[in-house]
Amino acid sequence: MARIISMADAINEAMKLAMRKDENVILMGEDVAGGAEVDHLQDEDAWGGVLGVTKGLVQEFGRDRILDTPIAEAGYMGAAMAAASTGLRPIAELMFNDFIGSCLDEVLNQGAKFRYMFGGKAQVPVTVRTMHGAGFRAAAQHSQSLYALFTSVPGLKVVVPSTPYDAKGLLLAAIEDNDPVIFFEDKTLYNVTGEVPEEYYTIPLGKADIKREGSDVTIIGIGKQVNTALEAAEKLASQGIEAEVVDPRSLSPLDENTLLASVEKTNRLVIVDEANPRCNVATDIAALVADKGFDFLDAPIKRVTAPHTPVPFSPPLEDIYLPTPEKVIEAVNEMIGETPSVGAYA
Amino acid sequence: MNTHYPIKQVMDKEGRIVDSSYESLINEQLVKDLYYHMYRIRTFDRKAISLQRQGRLGTYAPFEGQEAAQVGSAMALQPADWMFPTYRDHGAKLTFGADMAGTFLYWNGRVEGCVPPEGRNIFPPAVPIATQLPHAAGAAWAERRKGTKNASIAYFGDGATSEGDFHEGMNFASVFKAPVVFFNQNNRYAISVPIEKQMNSETIAQKAVAYGMPGVRIDGNDCLIVYFEVMKALEEARKGQGPTLIEAVTWRTGAHTTADDPTKYRPADQGKDIVDPLLRMERFMKNNGYWDEAWVQETAERITAEIEKAVEDMESYPTPNVEDLFDYVFAEMPAQLAEQKQSYLTHLRGNQ
Numbered sequence: 284m285a286r287i288i289s290m291a292d293a294i295n296e297a298m299k300l301a302m303r304k305d306e307n308v309i310l311m312g313e314d315v316a317g318g319a320e321v322d323h324l325q326d327e328d329a330w331g332g333v334l335g336v337t338k339g340l341v342q343e344f345g346r347d348r349i350l351d352t353p354i355a356e357a358g359y360m361g362a363a364m365a366a367a368s369t370g371l372r373p374i375a376e377l378m379f380n381d382f383i384g385s386c387l388d389e390v391l392n393q394g395a396k397f398r399y400m401f402g403g404k405a406q407v408p409v410t411v412r413t414m415h416g417a418g419f420r421a422a423a424q425h426s427q428s429l430y431a432l433f434t435s436v437p438g439l440k441v442v443v444p445s446t447p448y449d450a451k452g453l454l455l456a457a458i459e460d461n462d463p464v465i466f467f468e469d470k471t472l473y474n475v476t477g478e479v480p481e482e483y484y485t486i487p488l489g490k491a492d493i494k495r496e497g498s499d500v501t502i503i504g505i506g507k508q509v510n511t512a513l514e515a516a517e518k519l520a521s522q523g524i525e526a527e528v529v530d531p532r533s534l535s536p537l538d539e540n541t542l543l544a545s546v547e548k549t550n551r552l553v554i555v556d557e558a559n560p561r562c563n564v565a566t567d568i569a570a571l572v573a574d575k576g577f578d579f580l581d582a583p584i585k586r587v588t589a590p591h592t593p594v595p596f597s598p599p600l601e602d603i604y605l606p607t608p609e610k611v612i613e614a615v616n617e618m619i620g621e622t623p624s625v626g627a628y629a
Numbered sequence: 630m631n632t633h634y635p636i637k638q639v640m641d642k643e644g645r646i647v648d649s650s651y652e653s654l655i656n657e658q659l660v661k662d663l664y665y666h667m668y669r670i671r672t673f674d675r676k677a678i679s680l681q682r683q684g685r686l687g688t689y690a691p692f693e694g695q696e697a698a699q700v701g702s703a704m705a706l707q708p709a710d711w712m713f714p715t716y717r718d719h720g721a722k723l724t725f726g727a728d729m730a731g732t733f734l735y736w737n738g739r740v741e742g743c744v745p746p747e748g749r750n751i752f753p754p755a756v757p758i759a760t761q762l763p764h765a766a767g768a769a770w771a772e773r774r775k776g777t778k779n780a781s782i783a784y785f786g787d788g789a790t791s792e793g794d795f796h797e798g799m800n801f802a803s804v805f806k807a808p809v810v811f812f813n814q815n816n817r818y819a820i821s822v823p824i825e826k827q828m829n830s831e832t833i834a835q836k837a838v839a840y841g842m843p844g845v846r847i848d849g850n851d852c853l854i855v856y857f858e859v860m861k862a863l864e865e866a867r868k869g870q871g872p873t874l875i876e877a878v879t880w881r882t883g884a885h886t887t888a889d890d891p892t893k894y895r896p897a898d899q900g901k902d903i904v905d906p907l908l909r910m911e912r913f914m915k916n917n918g919y920w921d922e923a924w925v926q927e928t929a930e931r932i933t934a935e936i937e938k939a940v941e942d943m944e945s946y947p948t949p950n951v952e953d954l955f956d957y958v959f960a961e962m963p964a965q966l967a968e969q970k971q972s973y974l975t976h977l978r979g980n981q
Binding site for chain 1: 687739740828889893948954
């Protein structure tokens with residue numbers, strides 16, 4: 284039975300279902316129990332993390348499986364990687380993806396390479412859940428979207444859901460997966476609601492989803508920028524332009540076929556990615572389409588991204604920093620204006 | 630270890646002198662200065678919370694309960710020293726000489742709020758945990774290499790001692806005899822996690838042993854002991870004796886930030902035995918004949934006026950320029966970034 288629940292609740296439910304199904308699933312991170320360590324609150328409803336996403340887990344699964352770690356990212360990330368290689372299936376919560384600086388070696392040099400360096404003898408079934416995204420007034424060191432960094436590392440899988448339904452199914456798939464998966468949660472999407480089935484279900488990693496069908500232009504969005512793309516598409520529809528909105532959902536592996544098929548159908552591509560513009564996912568997808576789908580294109584590919592600057596703390600600056608439906612519409616109009624049509628030469 | 634590292638005090642909770650060896654160092658001006666700054670930063674802190682609740686300030690990290698630790702330590706500095714605060718140390722910054730309107734602007738997301746006044750070396754508050762410890766070590770080492778007598782002070786909480794950066798910063802400073810004071814405010818909670826769940830050591834001060842540096846444990850709510858011990862550590866550092874770790878045991882009265890509710894993770898009666906640091910100083914002043922009702926009244930009025938003015942200045946500050954987003958990323962703006970800046974300006978003008 285599906286109900287309308289928030290993205291935070293969908294993620295919480297996925298963790299509960301995974302932990303009920305498999306004793307080897309454990310959760311560790313900073314403040315994940317959140318207050319449950321205080322004696323008088325042991326049996327009460329602790330707050331469950333800075334944004335409440337892990338609420339109720341320690342009550343159900345106990346302190347042996349829900350670990351409030353010291354503030355030591357390299358410590359618990361390294362522990363999670365090796366615990367995974369012994370057969371546990373840890374979920375390690377990195378409170379903000381920006382904190383990867385404190386534990387990058389454990390992810391990119393250790394977890395990502397264990398299977399390869401052990402000649403296939405070891406596996407690292409770990410899921411790193413982490414918050415990303417601007418628009419939360421959290422400033423330069425708590426607002427980045429660093430998924431491109433992980434996408435470039437062999438051995439890691441990268442997932443960026445945009446809806447509660449996708450978040451639950453993708454997280455369950457990530458936990459079941461036998462390789463390390465970095466699971467990005469946009470903090471501004473936690474309160475977004477949507478229809479989510481109660482039961483256990485998975486969405487395969489590496490499978491894109493078409494969020495809106497259209498024939499005139501493909502708009503690929505990453506994470507919450509799928510919503511920016513959908514808003515732009517609604518406005519474009521009133522101009523008579525039908526946009527197809529595609530959500531890759533997984534960045535590694537990437538569903539190249541679905542992306543290319545959409546461009547083949549619409550002949551135009553805009554990619555919306557709130558990360559900085561150099562070496563980001565928009566750039567990667569643009570290269571892919573230029574390489575494998577050049578003949579489909581009627582106009583140059585457009586990328587709508589943040590500028591090459593840190594995320595500003597100031598609210599008015601942060602608002603203009605992010606991609607907006609207007610910027611997407613501008614990009615679409617520009618490319619449609621540039622497209623030669625028979626009438627243009629009359 | 631508690632016995633190896635007893636908590637040093639000048640005064641007890643009733644404001645009575647318990648260690649007479651400090652008595653000759655205490656005078657009316659010092660006591661009044663410390664009280665003035667504690668009162669000033671408390672009033673600032675409460676104002677900031679109220680502005681946040683009214684939507685006039687962004688998320689704020691309150692420091693109420695830690696005023697003695699912040700004021701005593703900052704007052705011990707020399708003007709050319711380096712300060713490495715965290716997001717909870719705006720009281721120390723203000724005491725050291727940071728601009729008050731600028732401090733409000735910081736919490737409103739303005740880059741101007743990170744710029745220290747001319748002649749004051751204050752790093753932007755460290756928001757990630759413990760990253761400022763290696764910075765403090767590096768700046769202190771550089772001052773030593775340049776042949777100055779300037780030192781640095783790193784502010785950090787109990788939670789930061791779990792980080793790798795704590796170990797690396799302490800070790801670096803010790804090996805290179807960097808003139809730095811590692812000033813720990815042990816307020817007993819890392820967001821929701823109590824100190825007993827963060828570490829198995831009984832004290833933070835004892836960690837100094839591993840690095841071959843002095844470790845001192847003090848009552849962080851006794852402003853005088855904070856001032857004297859930080860001063861002593863700074864003097865040793867300036868003499869080339871290397872770093873000191875000071876654990877100031879204190880208590881965070883309120884939330885981690887205005888975004889959380891401490892009643893959700895702290896027992897209701899915890900901290901009830903703690904005597905507020907301002908009240909302790911008041912008792913001390915009354916016990917020793919330094920309390921002057923007219924001066925207190927006048928100080929309170931002066932500070933209220935200063936804060937009201939700072940709020941006014943913050944709120945009448947011009948809105949941020951789009952240029953601010955681009956102008957401080959590189960020393961010389963690369964052509965691509967200049968293009969992006971231009972396209973932002975064009976886009977925004979188009980929307981007006």
